[in-house]
Amino acid sequence: MASTDSITLPAPFDAHVHLRQGNMMRLVTPHVEQGGIRMAFVMPNLVPPLTTPEQTFAYTKELQAIAPNLHFLPSMYLSAQLTPEHIRQAKAGGIVGVKSYPRGVTTNSDGGVGMEGYGVYDEVFAEMEKQDMVLNLHGEVPSDVDGDGTCVLNAEERFLPHLREINRKFPKLRIVLEHCTTAAAVECVKTLPANVVATITPHHLALTIDGACSSSLGFCKPLAKFPSDRAALRDAVRSGSPKFFLGSDSAPHPSSSKLPALQVAHVTAADGSPAHEVTLPSPCAAGIYTSQNLVPLTAEIFERAAIPLACLEGFCSTFGREFYGFPAPQGHEVTIRRVEGKKVDKAFGYKTDKGDDEWVIPFMAGENIGWEIAA
Template identity: 80%
Template sequence: MSDTITLAAPFDAHVHLRQGNLMRLVTPHVHQGGIRMAFVMPNLVPPLTLPEHTIAYAKELQALAPSLHILPSLYLTANLTPSHIREAKQGGIVGVKSYPRGVTTNSEGGVGMEGYAVYDAVFAEMERVDMVLNLHGEVPSDIDGDGTCVLNAEERFLPHLREINRKFPKLRIVLEHCTTAAAVEAVKSLPPNVVATITPHHLHLTIDGACSTPLGFCKPLAKFPSDRAALRAAVASGSPKFFLGSDSAPHPSRSKLPALGVTLPSPCAAGIYTGANLVPLTAEIFERSGIPVDRLEGFVSTHGRQFYGFPARDGDEVVLRRVEGRTVDKAYGYKTDKGEDEWVIPFLAGEEIRWEIAA
């Protein structure tokens, strides 16, 4: 097996970069982790619901990471109009992100029980101007009603995916961070303009790992071993329908590991941070998962870039080399906006990984 891997300008199709001092910490990490283009999420406080807000945020990020190609996104809300879509397209915004209401971080303004038909005019305009619809593919829990919970919320979303594609057959759609065999099969059954992202942590975790520590807790929740096997098989197949979207989501340690008595929307913040080590970590997880490393370039670069329409540029290659004894940092320290000491704890903190970025 080769001790080096050359990759054409890796692309992360799903990354959270936050705000304030946390943003200043993690934004440079994206390039450090081997990524050369990143699709950035809009679920800030307040969310990026207007094109001018998204454009201003992208400029702020670009100043922190001048070598990173940033693809900004807009938050889907009931106030979004077709004219906003035209303005967004003209401003260089490439996608609109849909969140299920109240399911994950800063998703209170997302789609609730009213469903997706109310957005038909927006979707039609997105189809016309060729913008991407990015779907967090879950429905809100309704435990005492129809029994929807974190384990079946993704599968119960899939009829919405099929219906949106039926109504808008040319609309480019990304089912983000899919976690189930059912989602893999749904994406495979739909046309080439419907694709999915997969996270490295979902290639690694099952529900046991997701529930045994707050550091493994994310939305969507990692599922059963059979679901993980389906994700691995989809990536190993080399299908261009499946590519990297890390969902790298930094949280302060006091939100991931809250003390007793702290009240949060969930027992701990949902999110796993992989940004600072993303490409080497993905190579490591490929090897641990039995996925051929020769599938890595398609997964981390070629497939996503082809779908979004941004070919890799010469000179943006990333070279990985095999090493011994390299461990993931245990935490990244920073000062909060209030001046307090805080840390972000990365995925596989303290564990040895056998790849690093050489160039």
């Protein structure tokens, strides 16, 4: 690191990024490098999900063709079809992790883990431990509001016993609790061995539930929580603990999904009188997009949160790389510098696979930030 007006980081690493498919993939994949990232751990929740090594190898090849200078770390989707033999094949082919999703909780998670729990995957986890692969956990349990009272506000805390049990059964398995949002998750990770770590997103360092609920652009899974939870995340980063590092969970969605138009329904009255129109709200997609300016945005959020800029290097570069076993290569450093009047882009336009005009709206669209990538 240099002065407070210019910061050089060794080959920043984003340990959690969504790159999608088709034309959206072609839009957002170059953004990762533009945002200052040199290595990216890529999520497998596509349609269909990447449940086999062959599918993952093919997808990684597509990404590499779009962004040949980026180092991609591929992952597979934890599913009932996954076998120990798949794990061996994956390891041999360079796949570094398996991602677990709770069923139905977030984007493209219908094939994830349901109420049956994680014990059914013991053979897979045992082989992952043997092969030294990483288990990446979306740390929530499915909501069951009318049953046990689980909802978006307590789903992460209620997941933590599963994390402890997996670690108990497989003490050498490397585990990442992805995008943690609660003080309870931070404390849990602190108490577990060094091979259990967590990623934290920049937007969870910025948002609380107020911001998440006041605009669909702040809606993501897991949901931002209470001010006390945000304070715990900030303290975890401020502490300089290598257990907590950058995983942006940058998740692009078309604007029609993030800002859905009201749907029109035609309703016929009980007395048979002519139908009239009523408007109904559409669901909003869960996800916040940060890839295009990720490193400068992270520096901006650090300053707003009174997190020392000296913490950037560990958080953005060294801690995650050390955990995954990929030291920063020489010559891939990234420098950010202070700037005045820099605004986050309001939207990124592209054509959908059907040829329609669409946009991806980034986090803090149109706001001023005080950092940019140095040319």
